[in-house]
Amino acid sequence: MRKLLTGNEAIARGAYEAGVRVACAYPGTPSTEILENIAQYSEIDSQWSTNEKVSVEVAQGACFAGARVLVAMKHVGVNVAADPLFTLGYNGVNGGFIFVSADDPGMHSSQNEQDNRYYAKFMKTVLLEPSDSQEAKELVGQGLEISEQFDTPVLLRTTTRISHSKSLVSLSPRQEIPLKPYEKNPVKNFVMPAHQRIKRPGIEDRLQRLAKYADTFPGNRVEEGGAEFAVITSGPGYLYAKEALGDRATYLKLTMTWPLPAGLIRDFIDKHGKVYLVEEGEPFLEEQINALGLSVIGKELFPRIGELSAAIVREKLLGTALQRLTVDCSAVPGRPPVLCAGCPHRGVFAMVAKSADIVTSDIGCYSLGFMSPLNVGDTCIDMGASIPNALGFAKVLPDRKIVATIGDSTFLHSGITGLIDLVYNQGAVTVVILDNRITGMTGHQQNPASGFDIHGKPAPQVDLEQIVRACGITSLWTVDAYDLAQTNAALQAALASGGPAVVIARRPCILIQRNVVREPLEIAADLCKRCKACLKVGCPAIEFAGGVVRIDSVMCTGCGVCRQVCKFGAMRKAGGAQ
Amino acid sequence: MKQPINILIVGVGGQGTLFAGKVIGSVAERCGFDVKQSEVHGMAQRGGSVVTYVRFGNNVVSPLVEKGEADIIVAFEQLEALRWSEYLKPAGTIIVNELKISPMPVITGAAQYPDNIFARLEQAGVSTIRVNAGQLAADSGNPKALNIVLLGLLAKRLPVARELWDAAISEVGPAQSRAANLLAFDKGWTF
Ligand SMILES: Cc1ncc(C[n+]2csc(CCOP(=O)(O)OP(=O)(O)O)c2C)c(N)n1
Numbered sequence: 001m002r003k004l005l006t007g008n009e010a011i012a013r014g015a016y017e018a019g020v021r022v023a024c025a026y027p028g029t030p031s032t033e034i035l036e037n038i039a040q041y042s043e044i045d046s047q048w049s050t051n052e053k054v055s056v057e058v059a060q061g062a063c064f065a066g067a068r069v070l071v072a073m074k075h076v077g078v079n080v081a082a083d084p085l086f087t088l089g090y091n092g093v094n095g096g097f098i099f100v101s102a103d104d105p106g107m108h109s110s111q112n113e114q115d116n117r118y119y120a121k122f123m124k125t126v127l128l129e130p131s132d133s134q135e136a137k138e139l140v141g142q143g144l145e146i147s148e149q150f151d152t153p154v155l156l157r158t159t160t161r162i163s164h165s166k167s168l169v170s171l172s173p174r175q176e177i178p179l180k181p182y183e184k185n186p187v188k189n190f191v192m193p194a195h196q197r198i199k200r201p202g203i204e205d206r207l208q209r210l211a212k213y214a215d216t217f218p219g220n221r222v223e224e225g226g227a228e229f230a231v232i233t234s235g236p237g238y239l240y241a242k243e244a245l246g247d248r249a250t251y252l253k254l255t256m257t258w259p260l261p262a263g264l265i266r267d268f269i270d271k272h273g274k275v276y277l278v279e280e281g282e283p284f285l286e287e288q289i290n291a292l293g294l295s296v297i298g299k300e301l302f303p304r305i306g307e308l309s310a311a312i313v314r315e316k317l318l319g320t321a322l323q324r325l326t327v328d329c330s331a332v333p334g335r336p337p338v339l340c341a342g343c344p345h346r347g348v349f350a351m352v353a354k355s356a357d358i359v360t361s362d363i364g365c366y367s368l369g370f371m372s373p374l375n376v377g378d379t380c381i382d383m384g385a386s387i388p389n390a391l392g393f394a395k396v397l398p399d400r401k402i403v404a405t406i407g408d409s410t411f412l413h414s415g416i417t418g419l420i421d422l423v424y425n426q427g428a429v430t431v432v433i434l435d436n437r438i439t440g441m442t443g444h445q446q447n448p449a450s451g452f453d454i455h456g457k458p459a460p461q462v463d464l465e466q467i468v469r470a471c472g473i474t475s476l477w478t479v480d481a482y483d484l485a486q487t488n489a490a491l492q493a494a495l496a497s498g499g500p501a502v503v504i505a506r507r508p509c510i511l512i513q514r515n516v517v518r519e520p521l522e523i524a525a526d527l528c529k530r531c532k533a534c535l536k537v538g539c540p541a542i543e544f545a546g547g548v549v550r551i552d553s554v555m556c557t558g559c560g561v562c563r564q565v566c567k568f569g570a571m572r573k574a575g576g577a578q
Numbered sequence: 579m580k581q582p583i584n585i586l587i588v589g590v591g592g593q594g595t596l597f598a599g600k601v602i603g604s605v606a607e608r609c610g611f612d613v614k615q616s617e618v619h620g621m622a623q624r625g626g627s628v629v630t631y632v633r634f635g636n637n638v639v640s641p642l643v644e645k646g647e648a649d650i651i652v653a654f655e656q657l658e659a660l661r662w663s664e665y666l667k668p669a670g671t672i673i674v675n676e677l678k679i680s681p682m683p684v685i686t687g688a689a690q691y692p693d694n695i696f697a698r699l700e701q702a703g704v705s706t707i708r709v710n711a712g713q714l715a716a717d718s719g720n721p722k723a724l725n726i727v728l729l730g731l732l733a734k735r736l737p738v739a740r741e742l743w744d745a746a747i748s749e750v751g752p753a754q755s756r757a758a759n760l761l762a763f764d765k766g767w768t769f
Contacts, residue, residue: 004603004613029619108618132614132641165616165641166603243640311644322646327663327702333689335590335657335681337624365624373686443619535685540625543685 005169007162010133011100012037013169014140015070019177020044021095022062024055026413027442028074029109030163031102035072036445039454043174048445048454051383051413052077056084056099063097064189066180068144072100075116076382080414082119085153089123090199091189092151094180096144100156102163105236105281106307109160111363111382113305115282116157120258124203126154126210127258128219129235133167135219135255141175142219148180150206150213159280161236161307211259219255220264226250229317230272232265232289232296234279236308241278243310245317260288269294276301276317280308339368341541342518342557344481344507345434349376349405350537350565351488352432355495356403358393362386362415364407365440365509373538377405384414391418391427401495404431408464409439409447416467422500423472430494431502434481435464436509444512468502475501482507484564510557520556520574521563523549527570534562534571579611582635583736584643588662589654590679591628594725597750598652599630601729604746605738606634614641625682627658652732654711654725655679656695663704672704673731675711675724707731714765720755723762730766740767 005013011034015023023046025035039046045062049055052073059069073081078101085099101119104110120127128143130136136158143154187195214220229249233241234257241251252268254261269275269289277298279285286298301316302308314320339346349369352359353376361367361377362385370377379389390404406415411433422429439445446452451461468476475497477490487505494501528549534542541555542562551562553574563571585602589595599615606613613634631643645664651672653659659674666672674696683689692698699706711727718727726747733743744760751759 002607004607004615033619160618161616161641164619165614167614167638167641168607168612239640246639309642309644310640322644323668324646324664325666325668325702325704327660327704328698329660329664331690331692332657332661333681333683333691335625335627335661336683337591337626338682340592340624368624371682372688373682441624535687538682538686540680540682540685543680544687545680 001171002168003171004166005133006033006164006166007130007133007136007158008033008164009037010137010169011072011140011156011158012041013171014137015044016041017137017172017174018141018144019068019175020070020144021067022059023070023072024049024058025072026050026052026055026077027439027445028077028102029442030104030158030160031072031074031077031100032442032445033163034100035454038070046454048447050448052081053084056081059097060084060088063093063095064182065094066182067095068177069095070098070100070140072102074110075101075103075114076110076112077101078116078119080383086123087191088153089125089203090191090196093147093153094182096147097153098140098143098147098156099153100158103157103159103281105159113281115284116155117257117284118282120155120157123153123155124207125152126150126256128154128156129255129257130156130158130162131235131238131253131255132162133165133169136162137169139219139255146213150210152206152210157235159236207259211262214256214259214261215263217256217261220261221253222268223251223253230268230275232268232275232277232285234285237278237280240308240310240313244313254285257285260285262292265289266292266294269296278302278308278313336371337368338371338538338540339365340510341539341555342510342559344436344505344510344559345369346374346537346539347484347561347564348432348434348481348487348505349374350561351484351491352376352403352405354488355401355491357400358397358402360386360389360393360402360404362404362406362410363441364410366405366407366434369405371538373536383410384418387415387418387422387429387431390429390431391422391425394427394429398428402429403491403495404429406431406433407440408433408435408437408449411464412448412462416471419468419471419473419502427500428498429500430491431500432491433464433502433504435504435506437506438509438512440509440511444509464504468504473500473502475499476504477502478504478506480507481505482559482561484561510559519558520551520553521558521560521571522551522553522574524570524572527568529568529570531567533565533567537561537565579635582633582638584648585632585732586643586648586651586662586665587630587632587654588651588658589628590658591624591626593654595628595630595654598725598729599632600750601743601746602632604750605742606632608742608746609738611635612638614638616641627661629662650732650735652728654728657681657691660692660695660698663699663702666704670705671707671735672699673707673709673728674699675709675728677712677724709769711766714769715762718758718762718765720758720762723759726759726762727766730763731769733763734767
């Protein structure tokens with residue numbers, strides 16, 4: 001049976017078929033749907049973890065205990081999880097261990113474009129690069145086999161286009177893989193320097209054996225075609241090369257790319273002489289191929305920035321382009337993402353804008369507070385950076401009013417350590433925790449503050465106030481994010497406290513508040529003075545057109561933020577009621 | 579079909595473009611075609627410009643449709659029609675819903691919503707089908723089913739029998755909206 005699946009759905013299916021028993025992740029685009037789909041298989045114990053490092057460590061425990069495991073994260077998640085991952089390369093595995101890094105060339109939803117293939121080399125582990133959903137599914141099983149056979153963790157690396165593109169996949173039944181027996185083995189699993197020195201030479205030996213294996217790996221294959229071009233390619237590059245060149249080229253399609261299948265590459269280059277390397281992103285393969293003393297035509301022709309495309313391959317190798325219409329697309333306004341109508345973050349940012357001089361922000365929907373017209377946020381770097389960044393600002397610019405804004409999921413992911421640091425080092429910073437009770441930006445995943453687990457079943461809910469107090473904060477306010485006066489008063493008091501302070505602005509995300517009665521507002525034309533104060537909160541449901549301010553009654557949720565900024569009482573419930 | 583059929587569905591995050599993509603994928607599968615599809619999740623879904631690419635035929639390699647390659651574009655919103663119009667083949671067709679949704683730069687007054695979108699398409703010689711899908715959806719008794727009305731307009735122009743569309747809509751959509759969805763689809767199909 002064949003089914004149309006995204007790469008992420010296919011990876012989930014692969015985990016199911018390959019007998020995975022434990023799967024963990026922290027969400028992150030474009031990887032999120034892997035765990036969302038795995039969670040639908042009752043045979044797999046799946047969980048959202050508080051962050052990527054934790055997810056890897058839970059999976060490690062399960063792997064030591066003898067189960068096949070899978071962990072998934074977005075590319076920057078590997079940075080967070082790098083510590084346990086690097087050392088796992090020394091320990092090796094008991095049950096198979098595969099971790100997925102979903103990279104984001106072109107930065108559709110990310111803060112950087114890091115090419116995580118380099119991690120495989122750095123961690124001395126195995127790199128698998130699928131080009132479509134079928135391969136993605138198969139590589140999970142094959143990767144787990146390699147993991148167990150060679151006693152190594154395995155990196156399965158996708159990109160946005162692999163994770164979020166659908167193609168047909170043949171399904172197979174689940175293989176039940178018995179647990180590997182667990183035996184206490186300190187030399188293998190307890191990282192005393194003396195133990196690690198014993199294992200260290202074995203890692204180099206393992207890499208050599210893996211390199212030999214890579215030459216015979218079935219996914220590394222020559223696809224015979226025309227003699228016009230000889231192309232080495234992997235991952236999404238393969239799709240674009242094949243789309244542009246079709247049968248005119250002969251391809252060496254690589255799927256296991258680290259350790260490098262040096263024998264295959266050498267033979268291919270010896271045979272064809274002039275060989276093009278079509279790889280998206282950094283010259284990862286090119287550098288390794290050059291290190292073998294071989295040459296290919298790669299980045300001298302193809303960009304290393306952004307995504308590759310069939311159009312680029314066509315232009316660079318064939319010198320042609322598709323015929324196109326010329327439409328007058330001048331002055332087409334952009335359509336940046338926005339905080340939703342009714343988003344509880346909006347009013348908080350409107351109040352922060354009034355009281356703060358410098359705002360260090362963080363990663364989530366609330367990063368959008370930065371967009372015009374709210375324009376709130378001086379910095380945003382990586383998850384958890386807001387609070388330590390603010391402390392750094394406070395050290396250097398003590399006269400400024402400094403606010404850090406951070407979401408509930410981000411706070412639990414990596415904000416707590418920053419808050420402890422802030423209290424310990426007594427920085428005059430007000431931290432605003434935007435507690436919308438969900439992991440919003442990545443599509444509403446549950447988290448420890450939401451009170452539900454990955455299956456939507458009730459779970460113990462952490463008490464943010466207690467955590468904040470336990471970190472040593474004594475100046476703490478909890479406010480309703482929809483109540484602007486209350487929020488403003490708390491912010492003023494917090495900033496006046498002259499020390500570390502926290503304001504928890506609480507209100508569930510409008511997109512999950514399905515049970516709330518929504519009463520859209522309208523504008524009383526006779527009361528509206530067209531001062532446009534309401535437009536400054538940047539709600540997509542309010543517009544100034546044809547000389548009047550108008551509220552879109554379908555989009556408006558009746559959150560009342562605009563009503564509170566209107567000095568003339570011009571907002572009323574649709575239908576005329578006050 | 580030696581050459582795949584290339585479709586773009588464009589709109590604003592939250593408008594239901596993903597559902598339309600799912601139905602087309604399911605139909606192509608039912609026909610026994612090879613099919614590939616690509617869409618953008620994440621940040622853009624918060625009211626940003628969104629696109630789904632669908633390609634089907636005997637053999638499809640890349641999941642993306644490039645500029646100059648689309649046989650049909652379905653635009654759920656006018657400005658998005660203009661933004662993505664260069665993806666059309668010179669002989670392609672664009673189905674444009676008349677709806678206008680102001681992006682934030684227009685709301686804040688930093689930019690203007692172009693008022694001559696249909697004229698620009700016409701000037702470039704684009705074969706354009708103009709429709710008020712919201713009205714048709716309301717006529718069908720289901721004002722929210724604008725995406726399914728637009729799907730009906732698209733479906734009519736593809737080499738696939740009506741029964742297969744009905745079956746796919748019934749399968750992909752929730753059972754309780756099946757009848758309403760089919761009514762909305764018919765409004766588009768018979769437009
Ligand atoms: C290390 C890392 N992991 C994951 C992500 C993906 N990511 C971006 S925002 C976000 C969720 C933020 O949720 P929350 O803090 O609750 O804010 P909300 O979006 O709900 O406003 C995640 C998981 C990331 N950018 N970096």
